[in-house]
Amino acid sequence: MISSVREYFNTGKRSLYLFIIPITLYLIFFFLYPVLYEIYISFFDYSLGSPKTFVGLQNYVLMARDEQFLHSLITTVIFVVSAVSAELALGLGTALLLNYESRIMDIIRTVILIPTVFTPLVAGLVWKALYNPDLGVISYYLRLLGIPIGRGLTVERSTALFSVILVDIWEWTPLIVIIILAGLKSLPKEPYEAGAIDGASSSQLFRYVTLPLLRPTIIVAVLIRAMDALKIFDIIWAITGGGPGTATTVANLRIFQVGVQQLRIGYASTLSNVLLVMSVLVGVFFIHVLYSKKYGGIR
Amino acid sequence: MITATNTQWKRTMLHSARAVVIALIIVFVLFPIFWMATTAFKQRIDMFVLPPQWIFKPTLDNFRYILSTMPVGRWVLNSSVISLGTMALSLLLGVPAGYAFSRVHFRGKGILLTFILLTRALPPVVIVLPFRVIMQGLGLFGTRTAVILIDTVYDAAFTAWLMSGMFESIPVDIEDAALIDGCSPVQAFWKIILPLSKPGLVTASLFTFILSWNDFLFALTLTSPSTATLPIGMLSTYGILNQGWTYMMALGCLAIVPVVFISLLLQRYYVSGLTFGGVK
Numbered sequence: 001m002i003s004s005v006r007e008y009f010n011t012g013k014r015s016l017y018l019f020i021i022p023i024t025l026y027l028i029f030f031f032l033y034p035v036l037y038e039i040y041i042s043f044f045d046y047s048l049g050s051p052k053t054f055v056g057l058q059n060y061v062l063m064a065r066d067e068q069f070l071h072s073l074i075t076t077v078i079f080v081v082s083a084v085s086a087e088l089a090l091g092l093g094t095a096l097l098l099n100y101e102s103r104i105m106d107i108i109r110t111v112i113l114i115p116t117v118f119t120p121l122v123a124g125l126v127w128k129a130l131y132n133p134d135l136g137v138i139s140y141y142l143r144l145l146g147i148p149i150g151r152g153l154t155v156e157r158s159t160a161l162f163s164v165i166l167v168d169i170w171e172w173t174p175l176i177v178i179i180i181l182a183g184l185k186s187l188p189k190e191p192y193e194a195g196a197i198d199g200a201s202s203s204q205l206f207r208y209v210t211l212p213l214l215r216p217t218i219i220v221a222v223l224i225r226a227m228d229a230l231k232i233f234d235i236i237w238a239i240t241g242g243g244p245g246t247a248t249t250v251a252n253l254r255i256f257q258v259g260v261q262q263l264r265i266g267y268a269s270t271l272s273n274v275l276l277v278m279s280v281l282v283g284v285f286f287i288h289v290l291y292s293k294k295y296g297g298i299r
Numbered sequence: 300m301i302t303a304t305n306t307q308w309k310r311t312m313l314h315s316a317r318a319v320v321i322a323l324i325i326v327f328v329l330f331p332i333f334w335m336a337t338t339a340f341k342q343r344i345d346m347f348v349l350p351p352q353w354i355f356k357p358t359l360d361n362f363r364y365i366l367s368t369m370p371v372g373r374w375v376l377n378s379s380v381i382s383l384g385t386m387a388l389s390l391l392l393g394v395p396a397g398y399a400f401s402r403v404h405f406r407g408k409g410i411l412l413t414f415i416l417l418t419r420a421l422p423p424v425v426i427v428l429p430f431r432v433i434m435q436g437l438g439l440f441g442t443r444t445a446v447i448l449i450d451t452v453y454d455a456a457f458t459a460w461l462m463s464g465m466f467e468s469i470p471v472d473i474e475d476a477a478l479i480d481g482c483s484p485v486q487a488f489w490k491i492i493l494p495l496s497k498p499g500l501v502t503a504s505l506f507t508f509i510l511s512w513n514d515f516l517f518a519l520t521l522t523s524p525s526t527a528t529l530p531i532g533m534l535s536t537y538g539i540l541n542q543g544w545t546y547m548m549a550l551g552c553l554a555i556v557p558v559v560f561i562s563l564l565l566q567r568y569y570v571s572g573l574t575f576g577g578v579k
Contacts, residue, residue, distance in 0.1 A: 016403065019399040020396055020399050023392040023393065023411075023455055026452075026455060027414055027455075030451070031418060033429075034426050034433060035429070037429040097324075108325065112324070113573075117513075118513075118555060118559075119513040119515070119554050121515040122335075122533065125551065126331045126334065126335045129334075137334060137349070140351075175574070178573065179574050224574075233423065234516065237515075252422055252424045255428075256424055259428045260427075265428055269429070275422050275425055280417065283416065283421075287413060287416045287417070
């Protein structure tokens with residue numbers, strides 16, 4: 001007679017497999033296998049429709065001299081770092097502004113969620129129209145205000161990357177706001193009372209009480225955003241297609257061009273490996289934080 | 300007296316400043332949405348007028364046009380089939396796994412959990428190339444199944460993680476009591492634990508549906524014209540001169556309205572999914 005779930009799982013191993021095996025097999029076949037295949041194929045000269053030839057490290061040598069790809073890596077880093085830090089700063093500020101209990105605040109907190117539900121491609125197409133150099137509403141108002149935008153924000157090399165970052169900020173700052181609002185709600189009251197008795201100003205309370213207590217929340221929020229920003233594709237594809245020139249070509253876009261458009265699958269896999277390493281590093285840090293007491297891990 | 304009025308004045312100023320900043324944030328958030336919604340109901344003569352006219356004679360012509368000239372019904376069907384299929388498969392794989400994670404330790408648990416969490420970090424571009432080759436090998440390239448299969452990699456992992464958090468919040472004593480009363484463990488899971496986990500199940504269903512509905516890259520690389528989804532369909536308005544934006548935005552509204560509607564309706568669950576289970 002089995003009288004506890006743990007005992008059941010520990011003795012009747014077969015039923016444990018019933019719960020775990022399906023997802024394990026699924027991930028092995030549709031996640032691990034594609035990734036391993038991608039690593040394997042990166043040592044081949046392989047274009048769709050032509051035979052595979054083993055070329056050893058040739059693709060990697062090629063990559064080290066591929067300025068277009070190296071440039072796309074730099075663009076990726078600039079994109080991720082500026083988008084996420086802007087979202088953190090704006091998100092923290094907005095959360096502090098909205099951290100009041102009232103009916104209106106409830107409505108506002110609901111409204112700001114809408115961008116996060118937006119199909120990223122649709123968001124990109126909407127902003128592309130708004131940015132249109134001649135007929136776009138944004139271009140019109142900026143010119144009206146006397147702000148020089150050249151031929152248009154998305155067309156000028158100097159502002160194109162900024163213009164796609166702004167769309168990412170629009171879509172994802174609300175995520176940070178929501179996470180930080182939840183963090184603020186769960187803060188203990190005692191440190192504030194103690195601080196107030198000691199005569200701390202509200203900016204001191206923020207600097208020495210709120211921020212340190214929010215640290216774990218902020219780290220999780222930033223890592224979730226960093227992982228997702230590293231995946232950026234739809235918005236840039238829709239708004240600039242990577243241009244002008246290569247000004248907004250992030251690594252994802254470059255790999256897509258090489259792999260899906262030029263069908264150079266072997267070489268695209270080599271490039272993918274770099275991105276894979278970058279995202280796994282961020283991912284591993286994220287997992288570490290989720291489980292680590294030091295960061296106030298949530299599990 | 301003077302200092303008192305001074306502080307009061309300062310406070311009023313601070314409150315007004317806060318209200319102004321909040322108003323600006325709302326304008327920034329809503330403006331693109333508002334522009335999309337209005338453009339979808341504009342006629343060509345109103346569309347290109349600058350400054351933009353916020354008051355105009357609305358028309359349903361754009362919707363009539365896209366519905367009569369484009370296979371919108373098929374796109375909606377494809378998007379729905381793919382999203383619902385992904386949702387069902389993700390729950391089927393993810394929910395039992397989440398339960399096992401929350402209840403027992405077993406060999407390989409750490410590795411499996413690591414893989415599950417790593418899916419979140421994996422850029423779609425990295426996996427879609429080999430996946431496409433594999434799908435071609437299986438004869439599934441260009442089918443809705445191919446998109447469901449790749450969406451499920453992300454969504455089943457998400458579900459497993461989310462549900463393990465959900466199950467952890469349910470005391471194990473509840474099942475143990477059921478077992479003593481003569482339930483089999485599978486019965487206890489099915490009849491007692493699952494009903495108690497409704498919030499988690501709603502979140503997982505809602506979120507896997509939205510993630511799949513909003514996908515673009517996988518549909519772009521894995522579908523054929525007959526299995527194209529709504530976002531892919533929107534691209535076909537690119538070629539239409541003059542009236543392009545109004546048609547595009549009408550399609551955009553069709554793509555957005557269902558997901559915005561259900562996520563606001565189920566806001567609490569949506570937020571929980573959005574924050575990776577961090578906000579319950």
